Amino acid sequence: MKAIPLPDRALLLALFSYDGKTGRLFWNERPAEMFPTPDAALAWNRKHAGKEAFVSVEASGYRAGRINGQRYRAHRVIWKMLTGEEPEQIDHINGQRGDNREGNLRGATISMNMRNAKKPATNTSGVPGINWDKGRRKWLARIGVGARRTRNLGRFDTFEAAVAARKAAEHRYGYHANHGRHA
Numbered sequence: 001m002k003a004i005p006l007p008d009r010a011l012l013l014a015l016f017s018y019d020g021k022t023g024r025l026f027w028n029e030r031p032a033e034m035f036p037t038p039d040a041a042l043a044w045n046r047k048h049a050g051k052e053a054f055v056s057v058e059a060s061g062y063r064a065g066r067i068n069g070q071r072y073r074a075h076r077v078i079w080k081m082l083t084g085e086e087p088e089q090i091d092h093i094n095g096q097r098g099d100n101r102e103g104n105l106r107g108a109t110i111s112m113n114m115r116n117a118k119k120p121a122t123n124t125s126g127v128p129g130i131n132w133d134k135g136r137r138k139w140l141a142r143i144g145v146g147a148r149r150t151r152n153l154g155r156f157d158t159f160e161a162a163v164a165a166r167k168a169a170e171h172r173y174g175y176h177a178n179h180g181r182h183a
Contacts, residue, residue, distance in 0.1 A: 003076060007067060009084045015067065016053060018081055023100030025053040025065075025074055061097035075100050079107065095178060114144065117179060128179065129166045130159070143169040 006012065017026045029049040035041040054065035054074035063074035075090050078100050087107035094104055095118050117128075125131055125139075133140045138155035139162035145151045153169055156162040170179060 003086070004070060004072065006072060006076060006080050006086060009080055012067075012077055012081045016077065016081065018078055020102035023078070023102070023104065025077065025100075027051055027053045057098060063098050063100065075105055078102075079105055083107070093176070093178065111146070112174075125159070127163050127166060129153075129169075130162050141165045141169075143173060143175075145173055 015028055015030070017028055018024075019026070027048040027050065029045050030041060032038050032041040035044065054063045054072075054077070056064050058064050058073075064071055065074065065077075066072070067077075075092065075097075076086070079090050080086055082102065082105075085107060087109075089108045089110055089112075091106050091108040091112060092099055092104055093106060096104070119126075119128055129142045129144075131140055132138075133155060136155055138157060139159050140155050141153035141162040142150050143153060143166060151169070153162075153165045156165065
């Protein structure tokens with residue numbers, strides 16, 4: 001799903017303050033020119049200025065909120081505020097989608113983001129890319145190397161040998177150290 005383009009960086013910096021240590025956004029006081037009447041500006045500022053923004057948490061775990069009626073995810077707003085960029089994706093390095101601290105975010109491609117994914121819920125071996133081949137009675141190791149491309153790393157007599165082959169391949173193909181975490 002393609003993200004909706006964000007407002008320009010100058011507007012985001014005018015609307016929000018960001019605490020990089022906690023990863024939280026706060027509403028800035030807005031000037032009267034942003035409202036139809038001075039009373040509307042006063043009412044909005046009394047209710048929102050200085051308070052935390054983007055407090056809604058989606059079922060997926062991302063923090064979200066609205067700017068001028070359009071819904072955005074907090075990590076995308078924060079990234080644009082910090083860098084002025086809107087990358088294809090933004091990776092939460094530790095895998096916690098609500099953790100928007102500056103050191104936990106990085107611009108990423110889909111491929112980079114997938115190389116920092118948690119262990120799939122359907123995984124039964126405990127290690128991504130490793131499964132038991134019943135027919136050959138060996139452990140099969142595979143790894144994703146590109147858009148819908150999987151490389152077979154071989155079949156192994158022991159689980160440990162299959163895991164070692166997979167870990168070596170993860171290093172060779174630039175997988176993040178967090179890839180395959182449990183949560």
